[in-house]
Amino acid sequence: MSDQAGDTPKMIRLGEGFHVRQAVDNIAWCDLGDGLVVVDALEEGHLEEEVFAAIESTCPGRPVRYVLNTHTHYDHVALNEAFVRRFQAQIVNQGTAPLPPQGRWFRGRLRKAHMMPSPGCHTSEDCVVFVEPDGVLFVGDIFGWGVIPLTVNFRAETLRLLEDTYRRLIGFGAATVVPGHGPLCTSAELQRWLDYLHALIDQVKALVRRGQDDADILQAVTPPDDMTGWWRFLKWKHADSVAKVLRGVRNGWL
Numbered sequence: 065m066s067d068q069a070g071d072t073p074k075m076i077r078l079g080e081g082f083h084v085r086q087a088v089d090n091i092a093w094c095d096l097g098d099g100l101v102v103v104d105a106l107e108e109g110h111l112e113e114e115v116f117a118a119i120e121s122t123c124p125g126r127p128v129r130y131v132l133n134t135h136t137h138y139d140h141v142a143l144n145e146a147f148v149r150r151f152q153a154q155i156v157n158q159g160t161a162p163l164p165p166q167g168r169w170f171r172g173r174l175r176k177a178h179m180m181p182s183p184g185c186h187t188s189e190d191c192v193v194f195v196e197p198d199g200v201l202f203v204g205d206i207f208g209w210g211v212i213p214l215t216v217n218f219r220a221e222t223l224r225l226l227e228d229t230y231r232r233l234i235g236f237g238a239a240t241v242v243p244g245h246g247p248l249c250t251s252a253e254l255q256r257w258l259d260y261l262h263a264l265i266d267q268v269k270a271l272v273r274r275g276q277d278d279a280d281i282l283q284a285v286t287p288p289d290d291m292t293g294w295w296r297f298l299k300w301k302h303a304d305s306v307a308k309v310l311r312g313v314r315n316g317w318l
């Protein structure tokens with residue numbers, strides 16, 4: 065897939081009354097049977113009319129009951145207020161309505177959505193949402209097509225958290241994985257990224273042991289062939305990942 069393929073907005077149907085508007089920022093809505101649950105609410109407020117028209121045309125007459133934010137970064141919450149205004153929707157995220165550790169269920173005649181806290185990989189507020197029976201897993205910015213999602217320094221304990229979290233996410237056996245940004249994927253990409261991360265750490269450590277300097281290491285660690293098509297991976301994500309790992313290794317954090 066090309067970068068442009070990931071950037072251009074497109075509507076993806078995941079089931080009856082279940083749609084993703086996939087673009088740089090993703091928003092999804094699914095009909096539980098008697099109302100909709102929306103997952104994430106974009107960065108750009110001016111998309112309000114377009115998004116509401118898309119919801120009405122795919123799920124006519126259905127009210128939006130809940131808006132679930134995978135976290136509250138600005139690029140996931142812009143339309144929250146619009147959903148409150150139009151539908152009196154309830155906004156659910158770790159900032160406005162903290163979830164118990166076991167999460168919260170949203171059940172309807174057709175589907176159920178389970179929103180679960182999964183903190184620490186991107187923000188302390190991270191949540192994931194699993195929708196059944198479709199088997200669709202929303203992972204927010206925990207998976208970023210090759211980006212190390214951490215907003216803190218990369219240390220051994222954050223590596224363990226990433227490993228544990230990814231194992232749990234892969235364990236859902238999701239048919240479709242919806243990241244916060246860019247193209248949809250499957251559990252296979254989650255596993256591939258974890259393998260890539262381990263290989264990257266091993267490779268950087270070996271080069272540091274051999275006494276290579278930073279510039280040489282950044283040059284020497286090339287992106288794997290099978291990941292060159294990952295969304296924005298060659299543009300910046302691979303280089304950013306190598307730099308983050310190198311910093312962790314140089315500082316003795318990894």
Ligand SMILES: [Zn+2]
Nearest residue numbers: 135137186205
């Ligand atoms: Zn974010």
